[in-house]
Amino acid sequence: MHAYRTHTCGELRADTAGQEVRLSGWVHRKRDHGNLLFVDLRDNYGLTQCVIDVSSDLLGLIEGLSLESVITVTGKVVKRSAETINPNLPTGEVEVYISECHVQSRAEPLPMPVNQDAGYPEEIRLKNRFLDLRREEMHRNILLRNAVIQSVRRRMVAQGFSEFQTPILTASSPEGARDFLVPSRLHPGQFYALPQAPQQFKQLLMISGFDRYFQIAPCFRDEDARADRSPGEFYQLDFEMSFVTQEDVFQAIEPVLHGVFEEFANGREVSAMPFPQIPYAEAMLKYGSDKPDLRNPIEIVDVSEAFRGSDFKIFAKLVDGGAVVRGIPVKGAAAQPRSFFDKMNSWAQSQGQPGLGYIVWREDGAAGPIAKNLDEARIAQLADIAGIGTGDAIFFAAGKADDAAKFAGTARTKIGEDLGLIDENRFEFCWIVDFPMFEYNEDLKKVDFSHNPFSMPQGGMEALETQDPLSILAYQYDIVCNGIELSSGAIRNHLPEVMYKAFDIAGYGPEVVDTRFGGMINALKLGAPPHGGSAPGIDRIVMLLAGTTNIREVIAFPMNQMAQDLMMGAPAPVSERQLQDVHIALDLPADLDALD
Numbered sequence: 001m002h003a004y005r006t007h008t009c010g011e012l013r014a015d016t017a018g019q020e021v022r023l024s025g026w027v028h029r030k031r032d033h034g035n036l037l038f039v040d041l042r043d044n045y046g047l048t049q050c051v052i053d054v055s056s057d058l059l060g061l062i063e064g065l066s067l068e069s070v071i072t073v074t075g076k077v078v079k080r081s082a083e084t085i086n087p088n089l090p091t092g093e094v095e096v097y098i099s100e101c102h103v104q105s106r107a108e109p110l111p112m113p114v115n116q117d118a119g120y121p122e123e124i125r126l127k128n129r130f131l132d133l134r135r136e137e138m139h140r141n142i143l144l145r146n147a148v149i150q151s152v153r154r155r156m157v158a159q160g161f162s163e164f165q166t167p168i169l170t171a172s173s174p175e176g177a178r179d180f181l182v183p184s185r186l187h188p189g190q191f192y193a194l195p196q197a198p199q200q201f202k203q204l205l206m207i208s209g210f211d212r213y214f215q216i217a218p219c220f221r222d223e224d225a226r227a228d229r230s231p232g233e234f235y236q237l238d239f240e241m242s243f244v245t246q247e248d249v250f251q252a253i254e255p256v257l258h259g260v261f262e263e264f265a266n267g268r269e270v271s272a273m274p275f276p277q278i279p280y281a282e283a284m285l286k287y288g289s290d291k292p293d294l295r296n297p298i299e300i301v302d303v304s305e306a307f308r309g310s311d312f313k314i315f316a317k318l319v320d321g322g323a324v325v326r327g328i329p330v331k332g333a334a335a336q337p338r339s340f341f342d343k344m345n346s347w348a349q350s351q352g353q354p355g356l357g358y359i360v361w362r363e364d365g366a367a368g369p370i371a372k373n374l375d376e377a378r379i380a381q382l383a384d385i386a387g388i389g390t391g392d393a394i395f396f397a398a399g400k401a402d403d404a405a406k407f408a409g410t411a412r413t414k415i416g417e418d419l420g421l422i423d424e425n426r427f428e429f430c431w432i433v434d435f436p437m438f439e440y441n442e443d444l445k446k447v448d449f450s451h452n453p454f455s456m457p458q459g460g461m462e463a464l465e466t467q468d469p470l471s472i473l474a475y476q477y478d479i480v481c482n483g484i485e486l487s488s489g490a491i492r493n494h495l496p497e498v499m500y501k502a503f504d505i506a507g508y509g510p511e512v513v514d515t516r517f518g519g520m521i522n523a524l525k526l527g528a529p530p531h532g533g534s535a536p537g538i539d540r541i542v543m544l545l546a547g548t549t550n551i552r553e554v555i556a557f558p559m560n561q562m563a564q565d566l567m568m569g570a571p572a573p574v575s576e577r578q579l580q581d582v583h584i585a586l587d588l589p590a591d592l593d594a595l596d
Contacts (some may be wrong), residue, residue, distance in 0.1 A: 010259020288409020
């Protein structure tokens with residue numbers, strides 16, 4: 001018999017009754033039932049109930065075991081009686097009567113429980129992450145992550161992609177976030193950077209003649225944490241393709257994402273392929289966001305014209321001054337009590353808005369503070385534009401187009417959540433396409449890139465030479481699921497002359513391109529195929545599938561929101577010798593304690 005186990009703790013079934021087995025695992029729970037002492041033994045694969053009679057010589061040993069001690073037990077598998085079967089446990093038809101027990105490791109008093117979720121503070125959980133990962137929910141999340149990555153890899157290979165690895169130590173790149181820098185011992189005063197993404201390398205792979213690349217790529221960015229973003233590092237399904245259009249990219253990655261989500265949906269519905277494609281301008285109008293949650297049925301409408309020249313002077317003046325009014329129509333909302341509308345108004349004020357005006361359509365007509373200042377024709381116009389009638393309501397957001405869109409989108413989400421309009425049992429995908437290539441930077445008072453400077457402009461060189469820069473769209477796209485952006489992507493600008501022109505429009509001369517992107521521009525000059533790709537975030541995919549809103553719940557060893565590893569004690573000071581090796585002298589801020 002094996003020294004530690006013949007079976008795992010999730011393996012025994014009724015057909016193993018009568019067998020002598022050996023199990024090893026952690027003491028999950030103990031229960032004293034008088035004549036019998038029950039021990040739930042847990043390992044990676046599951047849990048088995050083990051039993052010892054009070055007459056056994058082993059009773060004292062097992063009674064003295066602390067929870068989470070590691071033991072090996074030997075004994076006979078016995079069928080449970082019908083009334084004691086546990087249908088919620090795969091091993092629930094049997095139990096093991098212990099004849100031998102060896103303690104492999106005794107656990108000291110636990111800083112947090114493993115066999116229950118006591119809502120412990122995240123600081124304690126992260127400091128004792130190895131214990132936290134023993135908890136059923138966390139253990140399940142990390143195993144889910146493993147299974148998702150395996151599924152992604154299998155599906156990418158089936159789509160004809162080859163897996164390559166790109167460097168971790170590279171040059172600093174102006175990708176938008178701060179780099180993590182690594183000092184060079186051999187080259188004093190010079191630094192490597194950890195890659196924010198493999199962007200340039202994967203394009204160089206296409207220029208090198210490889211046709212379809214992917215990797216589960218680690219990325220490093222020195223940025224603040226969010227619920228859907230881990231500080232420090234994250235992983236993405238990075239891929240690139242040669243000789244492809246935007247549609248080719250969509251057709252290649254949609255089956256991968258759709259297949260993965262269907263595989264792990266656990267009864268939840270996944271939107272059908274092809275995923276809807278929503279132009280950026282339409283998304284901002286209808287949803288007030290370029291990351292729309294399509295599970296929310298509310299669609300925002302432009303109602304500016306209904307207020308132009310109206311007696312509702314606040315909105316009328318805004319519209320005359322070039323601002324807009326967005327309507328947020330909500331079916332059935334008229335049935336809500338007055339307190340609901342008052343709460344929405346208070347919420348809007350907490351968001352820095354003057355309030356959230358509304359009109360409700362009841363059996364006896366339109367009502368609400370704004371309805372009092374509009375004639376019947378304008379109220380009918382609003383109902384017609386918004387597609388609503390008796391029993392419905394409409395809320396309003398007004399201001400500059402971008403500001404009104406953003407607030408209307410936030411209000412749409414708030415209303416949808418408060419009224420329970422969002423179906424939690426669906427995964428709704430969409431592509432956001434046709435992003436603007438340029439935008440006007442109010443701070444710098446100049447035209448600048450709106451998003452990715454390396455995207456191919458729609459219309460190519462002709463568009464750059466003949467169109468208003470602010471009207472030029474890019475072959476750039478985002479994939480969104482349930483209001484979470486999984487990735488950005490683009491058809492890349494593979495023509496040096498087009499790249500120089502695009503940067504020139506944004507106020508950057510050829511010397512800037514040559515200096516900051518020399519490796520890439522030189523490669524493009526030596527024969528580059530049209531290519532494009534994207535990089536869906538692995539962490540966010542698993543977060544959605546696990547049904548959690550906190551990305552740290554699906555990462556084995558995450559940092560906290562202050563980018564600290566509480567378990568390993570990082571970041572931490574290093575010795576003077578280590579600093580000397582890399583030719584670094586510290587110049588710490590005087591208020592260092594305040595920063596900590």
